[in-house]
Amino acid sequence: MSPCSRDARLFWILSASALIASGLLLLILVFLAKESWPVIQNAGLSKFMRSDGWYPTEGAYGLLPMLAASMAMSALAIIIAAPLGVASALFCRFYAPPLISRMYRWAIILLAGIPSVVLGLWGLTVIVPLILAVSPPGTSLLAGSIILALMILPTVALTTEAALAAVPMTYWQGAAALGLSKEATILRVALPATAASIYAGILLAVARALGETMAVLMVSGNVVQLPSSLFDPVRTLTANIALEMAYATGDHRASLFVSGLVLTALVLALAAGARRSGGQIVHA
Amino acid sequence: MTKSTGSEPGQNKPAPATPFTVSPIVAGPTCCVPECQIRIEDLAVSYKGVPAFKDVTLDIYRGCITAFIGPSGCGKTSLLSSINRLTDMIAGCSVEGLISIDGQNVRDPTLDVRALRRRVGMIFQKPNPFPLSIRRNLEMPLREHGLTNRAELDSRIEKALKDVGLWPEIHGRLDAPALALSGGQQQRLCIARALVLEPAVLLMDEPCSALDPLSSGVVEDLIESLRGRYTVVIVTHNLAQARRIANYAAFFWVKERAGTLIEFDFCRQLFEAPKHELTAAYVNGQRG
Known part of the structure; x- marks a missing residue:
């Protein structure tokens, strides 16, 4: 040929x-x-963008509480997971002795591999009772956020570490030749140089958090309401679909597809926003 | 005791450096009152037991431009990076011998390496501005070395940019990303970034070889303008460049699988009347 x-x-x-x-x-x-x-x-x-009730068989399609729950839970999860993930990547890459670093990396990869339903079980038996002791009913926005944070932490940590590993040697040499301390080199050179990639990893993690269903469904209580505190039980868009799809028919079934559509739109909007701001972050 | 005995404490000082008397061929510019600033004795560097160079002894004179020439792999860059201890960063690299700057032992394990590198700036082959704004590139090293006064920072940045001739070109866009500059501008920014710390010595590792001929010329003129104010050590493969700008030249060659210093002399002497036949062959383009 x-x-x-x-x-x-x-x-x-x-x-x-x-x-x-x-x-x-x-x-x-x-x-x-x-x-x-x-x-x-x-x-x-x-009719869907309202919060006056979700009774899809009676024509009330208020998705807003679930949309709010999805967004709040993902936001909280990333607020927990992003600093932890970035910090663990920095530790692993620059401060941990090689053996610990290797073991830690394994642990992170293992964490990424735990099925969400298992994390849900763990959350239900460990996290939920802990929260219950503070403020009932235990199954809550907070419980969902913590479980989600655990699920997306590996994404943040692994993408951050990969980005840090790709920082060119010339930057390290340049920084060393200027007499910069290790701390300054990491915080003022390496992190800004990798900001765009870290940001991309965080967005990937948020997208995953928004779409996560099983673990969230198990620990967050699934009550359709606008959350007024961290301890309120909430129902996310994903949980809504999973809970009702089995028996829904007609307009009820169609309204669940609207849930899916809204969720997809949310993730796409996130991705579009990421593209627009991604370029500027490089030189922040 | 009479004054003429010369045994009084005041007269026990070493003799002041005197301008040397030389043949017309080596009469350099006035900066070349040979006052040794960097002393290198019996230096050897090896990587994981494989020697890069050995038995190098030479003096580098204050305010002069000293060029290291020779083929690739004869240890010029290793020698350069052992002066600011950048060799510390390389796993398996070991340095033997003595280097001192202004009488201070560079290899002293208790030495503050950050302070050393502040006094000894380094410019690399490939321009390596950080992916920050132009201003941040210059400001960050100053801040990290403890300077925080805004006005002082600005004036130091302006001075450094003027020194490298970048000020007229970019003073209106200091907040633009440094990576958006052209290659030659980036390299001058890197020189400014070193100058902003007010070093005594500048080490340059083939600073022009990654640049186009025009930018290379601009950077070369800039290096020449640093003569007298800074001690410049430059590794270059461009013999014509070494000949144009250097006061002293050191020629390295690989012998028995390790780099070694063949000849060190005034630049003109080395190029026009080399003492060693290898040097003659190399500078005339017959070897290497």
Whole structure:
């Protein structure tokens, strides 16, 4: 085969792969829109952005409390996980002795591999009773956030560490030649140099947190309400779908697809926001 | 006791450095009153037991430009980085011998390495400004060395940028990212970043080799302008450049698988009347 036709073959293989990947995403979006269309047409999208109750069989489709719960829980989770993840990556990379660093990295990878349902079980038997002792009922926004934080911490830690490992040697040499301390080199050179990648890792983690279902469903109580404190039980959009899909029919079923659509829109908006601000962070 | 005995305490000082009397061929500029600032004796560097160079003894004179020339792999860069102890950063690197700057032993394990590197700046082959703004690149090292006064910071930054000739080009956009500058500007920024700490010595590791010819010329002129104010040690593969700017030149060659100093002399002497046949062959382009 001539180089030219080999090139053409590779081109077609790659194009087809790209088309399949993007086509699948499009198909999912079309499917979501199609399945939710009947109820959007009947009730109007505005009916969903309310908090006056979720009784989908009686025409009350207030998704707002669940949207708020999803966002609050993910936000709290990342507030816990981002500093811990970045700090653990810094420790692992720059301060831990090699053996500890290796063991710690293993632990993080292991944590990433724990199935969410197992984390949920653990949360239900350990975290929830602890919170209950402070303020009942225990299953709450806080419990969900803590479990979510544990789930997304490895994402933040591993992406941060990979980014730090990619800091060019010339920066370290340059900083050392200027007589900068290790601390200054890490905080003032390495971290700014990797800010964009760390930020990308954090967004990846938030997207995962928003989409997480099982563990959240097990520990957060699943009451449809706007949370007024960390100890309130809440229901997230994902939990809503998982809880009701089994028996929902008609407009109720369609309204669950609206939940999915809203969730997807949220993640896409997040990704779009990330792209816009990502470039500026490099030189912050 | 008469005055003429010369045994009084006041006259026990070492003789003041005197301008040397030399043949026209080596008569350098007036800066070359040979006052040794960096003394290197029997220095050897090895990486994991493999020697990079050995038996290097030479004096580097204050305010002069000293060029290290020779083929790749003869230890010039290793020698340069042992002067500011950047060799400490390399695992498995060991240094033997003596280096002193202004009488202070650089290899003293109790020496404050950060203070040493503040006095001995270094410029690398590839420009390496940090991915920060132009201002932050210059301000951060100053802050880390304890200078926080805003006005003082600004004036030091302005002075350094003027010294490297960047001020007219970029003074309106100090907050722009440093990586947006051209290669030559980045290298001058790196020189400014070293100068801002007011060092005594500047080590330059092929500072022009990654630049286009025009920028290279600008940086070369800049290096030349530093003569007299700073002690400059420059590694270069560009013999014409070494010949143009250096007062002293040291020629290195690989012997028995380790770099070694073949000849050290006034630059003109080394280029025009080398004492060693290897040097002659190298500077005339017949070897290396």
